[in-house]
Amino acid sequence: MNCEVCQLKELEVEHFEIREVLRCILHTIVFHRALGLVRPKDVDLELFEITYVQCGDVELEKKIDEKIDHFISWVEKHPNKKSQICLSFYEVKSKQPSWFTNKTERLYWEQWYINLNVTQHPKHHSSKSHHTKLVVDPGESATEERSSRRAMVEASLREVLFQIIKFVNEKKDHVPPISEGVIYFPYEITIPSSSDSAFGMDMIKRMLHSGHPTMLS
């Protein structure tokens, strides 16, 4: 089976925007992959004028929020770093027990990479800015800067959502058949671990499990 990978456009967000942005993206993806009977739930973002859709599953919402909390705590420990969150959908295949492993195998058939660049407060940016003149009136210009920045983030987020819709529409063949009584496909959210190298190792492990990317399903 082919594992489709979608690299979403990088988003430059501030610390306080992480939760809303991640909730929006993760829920949108899962909604497109929750092919069981769902009662859609519209959620309006507070920071942006965007409405996204949840599949309405309470358990799912809880798990996603937990992962977002872990990610935020990681970001606090590793500030000013580009980070990636991986949302993977897999199939559980029971493997014949052998002397290597007797675990069930996960076959990842789709992976979404959410690329975030968490920036610090704009005040820190001003010191690194290339502006020739100093900010004389920080109040007004800061507000303008903030609002323009906010608009940019909103536009970028909207682009990401369109990207998801496009990907979901174009690639449907790799989606496994819907099981009876299952609302959404098994998924896994991977956040960066304490070290970058370990994160890289996780990626390699996943690739091995899912098989060679060039293999056809």
Add this chain to the structure above:
Amino acid sequence: MEMDRESGKLEQIVSQFRSKILHVILDSRVPSLHHHHQLQQQESLSHSRVRKTDKWFNLVLGDRPPALENLNFSLRNLLDPMVIDIILVHRGSCSSSVDNLYSPSAPAVGPADETVIERWVVQYDCPRFIATPSGADASVSYKKIYKKSIILLRSLYTQMRLLPAYRIFKQLSSLSQTYNFDLVYKVSSFSHPFSREEESGMKEYSFAPVEALSGYLSVSVTYRATLSDFNLEPLVSLPPKIITDYVGSPTTDPMRSFPSSEKGAHATSFPLRGARPPSSSPFQRPHSWSSGFHRGFPSTKTQSLAGSPPAYRTSPKPYDIASTPTDLYGNRIQNQRVSTLQQVTAYDEYKSSPPFSPSASPSTPSYLSGANPLLTRHCSETAPVTIPLPLTGRSTRYLSPNSSDPSRHSLPPLSPRSSKHDASSQESPSGIRSYRKIEALRAGESPSGLSNNYSAQKVVRDSKDDSGRFSALLSSSGSPHIGFSRSSSRLSFQDDMDDCEFSCPFDVDDVDVSDSSSQNTEGKKASEFTAQSNLVGKKSQDAAVGILVQMLRTAPPLRQDSSCYSTHSLRTEYEGGVSIASGFFMPRKTADALEELNSYREMKDLLLSKSGTRVVRQEEMK
């Protein structure tokens, strides 16, 4: 046969697919249908049942609107495209917003622009005569078709919320305001092509088609990229507002205090008369009891008025004097206002206590208005209300010893005053003074008003008419003074009698200066008491008590009953005085005099009990 069954299945999927798409689109674009859906959702949540239609494509949307069923019937031919136009109806600006206040449901005056802001085209392309799979392959095929349709519907559902028209839909869906635009839909099997101008501002998006055996299902949308060109604004309207502190019912207490500033109760704000700016005063009632002022308000002001209490508040100042309502409420409010100007605490008592007697004279409040003719004038317009005297305040005053401040002199209880009064009588000797009403003191008089030299003030003059008042002993050296208090009800009754021009024989000081003979009599007594008062300065407190008791005994008797308080030694003298002065006193009711007598007796007993045997000795001395 199989082909028929297979095609039947496919037809069903396509038919349901179209219906579902229509349902999603209308539910996300037409507010009226959306509200219907919301109600249905609430019901379904409570009942926790899933309808058959909901199960299609695993997307629970609630009951389909009836219009949708009709449309499905009319578009039975699945091969025809289903074109759904979302039209923005924009009411022109020539329609007056004020008109909409009164008849928001009325058709807009002026032309309404209709613009197609979204066009959805759902099509099933099926070239004919293509062999369809059969058996197990067919089942797998249909499952795939079904699965892909589900995904398409999911992405359509998400996309509906990302397009620009969704924002307009949300605005319209909120019930808090009405707007000058609306969203309507039109479903047909053909579409009028857009003009070049229309096309220039539109974008297109096509969902990936779902392969459906012999054909494919496609969904595409042409939409306006931006809707900022339209002047979409909320209609000026005054939403219904619950007035929590409405004072319109006759049963409402007009004297009810509102959250007041440090000045006391303010006048209530009156209905809007013209466009008045919101007052900066924080304690003005937003609504008065006048009705109908909500309507017809100039639209320019409503931005600040709609749904905001402060916008209705007006400054009470212009209404205070200039435009006072003539009803009872208005008058009372004005009196309140004036009292705050005066800072007359007694006036507060006046308004806080119930009217004692309906027969009270309107001029009674004139005691207060010595310095303020305005109050007098307005008070005369009110219902006659007496001014009761606070009991506690006076009692503390009266019983305060060692008071060198003349203003602290305890006042004797009051009794109906005599009619005749003269300014010159104020220059009484320093011996025996008569005390004024406590209201007079509070009416802004200086403390010196109670000094030996009574100021020539109307208030004082009026109080001196009070008869039945006995003087407390006053010494120039500031010996303790003793006063007596009465119940407020009694005083009120006495105030009622003020106009009856009744004088009390106990008013030994210069009450009636117009009568020279009485003045002489009083002068005699005054001189006598003066001598005694000099003695007081030298003697102790007990001696003062004794002297006071003697005063009580030697006080001129009542006209009717002259034997009560006169001692044997002075009896003849007083009898003469009474006969001379009788012409200047109004008759009193026996009951009143008896009551007064009893009170004096009580006081005397009290003093006697305190002074012990010394008074007795003094009596023996006489």
